[in-house]
Amino acid sequence: MQGDYIVAAGKKGKIEIPKGAEVYDVTGMTVVPGFIDSHCHFLWMGVSMLRDVQLRDTPTLEAAMVRLKEKTKAAKKGEWILGKGWDESKWPENRYPTKKDLDAISKTNPIMIVRICGHLLTLNTPALKIAGITGKTPQPEGGQIDMGADGEPTGILRDCRHLVEPFIPAMTEETAVEGLKLASEYALSLGCTSIGDAGLGAEELKAYQTALAKGYLKTRAYLFLNETVQKQSYEVGIRTGFGNDMIKIGPTKLLMDGSLGAHTAALFEPYTDEPSSKGLLMMPSEALDEKAKAAHRHGNQLAIHAIGDYAIECVINSIQAALKDKPRKNHRHRIEHCEILTAGQIERIRELGIIPAVQPNFVGEWAGPGSMYEQRLGEQRNRLNNPYRILLDEGVTIAFGSDGMPFHPIYGVWSAVNHGIKDARIKLVEAIKCYTLNGAYVSFEEDIKGSVEVGKLADIAVIDRDLTKTKPEDIRDAKVYMTLVNGKILYHKGL
Numbered sequence: 001m002q003g004d005y006i007v008a009a010g011k012k013g014k015i016e017i018p019k020g021a022e023v024y025d026v027t028g029m030t031v032v033p034g035f036i037d038s039h040c041h042f043l044w045m046g047v048s049m050l051r052d053v054q055l056r057d058t059p060t061l062e063a064a065m066v067r068l069k070e071k072t073k074a075a076k077k078g079e080w081i082l083g084k085g086w087d088e089s090k091w092p093e094n095r096y097p098t099k100k101d102l103d104a105i106s107k108t109n110p111i112m113i114v115r116i117c118g119h120l121l122t123l124n125t126p127a128l129k130i131a132g133i134t135g136k137t138p139q140p141e142g143g144q145i146d147m148g149a150d151g152e153p154t155g156i157l158r159d160c161r162h163l164v165e166p167f168i169p170a171m172t173e174e175t176a177v178e179g180l181k182l183a184s185e186y187a188l189s190l191g192c193t194s195i196g197d198a199g200l201g202a203e204e205l206k207a208y209q210t211a212l213a214k215g216y217l218k219t220r221a222y223l224f225l226n227e228t229v230q231k232q233s234y235e236v237g238i239r240t241g242f243g244n245d246m247i248k249i250g251p252t253k254l255l256m257d258g259s260l261g262a263h264t265a266a267l268f269e270p271y272t273d274e275p276s277s278k279g280l281l282m283m284p285s286e287a288l289d290e291k292a293k294a295a296h297r298h299g300n301q302l303a304i305h306a307i308g309d310y311a312i313e314c315v316i317n318s319i320q321a322a323l324k325d326k327p328r329k330n331h332r333h334r335i336e337h338c339e340i341l342t343a344g345q346i347e348r349i350r351e352l353g354i355i356p357a358v359q360p361n362f363v364g365e366w367a368g369p370g371s372m373y374e375q376r377l378g379e380q381r382n383r384l385n386n387p388y389r390i391l392l393d394e395g396v397t398i399a400f401g402s403d404g405m406p407f408h409p410i411y412g413v414w415s416a417v418n419h420g421i422k423d424a425r426i427k428l429v430e431a432i433k434c435y436t437l438n439g440a441y442v443s444f445e446e447d448i449k450g451s452v453e454v455g456k457l458a459d460i461a462v463i464d465r466d467l468t469k470t471k472p473e474d475i476r477d478a479k480v481y482m483t484l485v486n487g488k489i490l491y492h493k494g495l
């Protein structure tokens with residue numbers, strides 16, 4: 001490679017190495033294009049690393065509470081204690097924590113702990129008080145405040161974080177920029193050279209620019225616009241693709257439902273383990289039609305969050321209506337997550353050229369027999385959960401991302417190859433392609449990145465073993481040896 005670009009690619013002995021070039025012998029390792037995580041929350045991942053108590057790997061609810069208690073000890077009076085990433089499906093208690101659990105930790109400091117999916121959280125009594133949430137608070141549209149038998153809130157909020165967010169100290173630009181630095185370094189250590197940050201407002205967009213100017217941002221970022229800035233972006237004429245190879249405006253992001261973990265993904269039929277619920281739509285389908293149409297007319301790509309089959313149906317309808325309103329080739333509209341699909345929907349997705357931006361790590365974490373997904377959906381429905389094999393065989397392009405659960409491309413590749421539902425498994429090379437070239441495609445950048453080819457940006461990850469000779473179940477043990485962006489080594493194991 002020379003400068004930012006690859007000038008020759010091929011096997012040892014088959015290509016001419018220019019005089020004076022630095023040579024790295026990586027025999028026995030795997031050279032892949034830098035991974036592209038098409039959907040994560042990169043800035044917030046970094047901020048969370050700086051600020052929140054990490055609860056992701058806690059083995060029990062009790063252990064999570066112990067970790068929070070530690071933080072509370074050092075906290076000032078009245079200071080918010082924020083925790084993130086708990087997953088009750090990994091705990092023997094197998095239940096959401098309630099205000100009672102958190103009140104046992106502190107009755108003076110407000111506490112908020114957010115479930116791994118981000119769609120459900122628990123507050124303690126002081127936090128409920130600060131947010132003014134009582135037994136009389138009306139249920140918010142598109143969300144739910146869980147009420148106990150006593151008519152008082154249990155502390156559990158589903159898809160209505162906005163009720164508490166204004167009371168939590170705002171993120172400073174400094175924290176956001178530091179967070180991006182941390183996230184960027186972490187991504188490079190995992191071979192990830194590009195990311196899609198799936199939902200940003202004005203403050204976050206500013207922080208990206210500052211982080212880039214300071215030299216902190218070393219991963220390329222495709223920036224999704226959330227609802228707080230969409231209208232303004234249409235007014236000033238900023239469209240998908242505006243920017244440069246490092247930061248670029250991405251799609252208009254819309255949310256149509258919640259998550260399976262929080263029982264808020266919208267399904268046609270009720271949840272197997274909560275028969276009174278079919279999940280929640282974040283807005284009526286007519287409203288989605290309008291928003292999708294506006295973004296599409298403006299020339300933007302769409303990225304619409306939909307997990308349950310009912311929400312997916314609404315999204316396909318909206319995209320179809322937007323395309324009918326103003327036909328456009330090469331729109332590359334995406335459905336984020338796109339998990340529970342019917343056979344008919346797969347067909348329509350293919351016909352309309354929609355790209356499911358999926359998270360293989362979700363199935364790695366939650367899809368096997370007896371898993372959380374099976375509890376939520378029942379065995380029958382769970383079979384068409386993240387059906388990668390069928391999607392690829394049908395000719396649908398899918399792009400991989402992590403949604404940060406966890407942020408880890410090799411784990412995602414492992415998850416797709418070892419999918420909990422056997423019929424959905426795909427091959428190693430296919431999984432790597434979904435995490436690289438398809439990631440480039442879904443951000444309209446397949447001409448400049450996503451494969452190791454002459455003329456493309458020299459974004460490369462070297463993995464410490466030959467993955468083609470690694471047993472499928474052992475893929476997740478592989479580590480990144482070296483990561484290059486623009487031909488520069490930005491991560492080297494052991495350095």
Ligand SMILES: [Zn+2]
Pocket residue numbers: 039040041198403
């Ligand atoms: Zn997301």
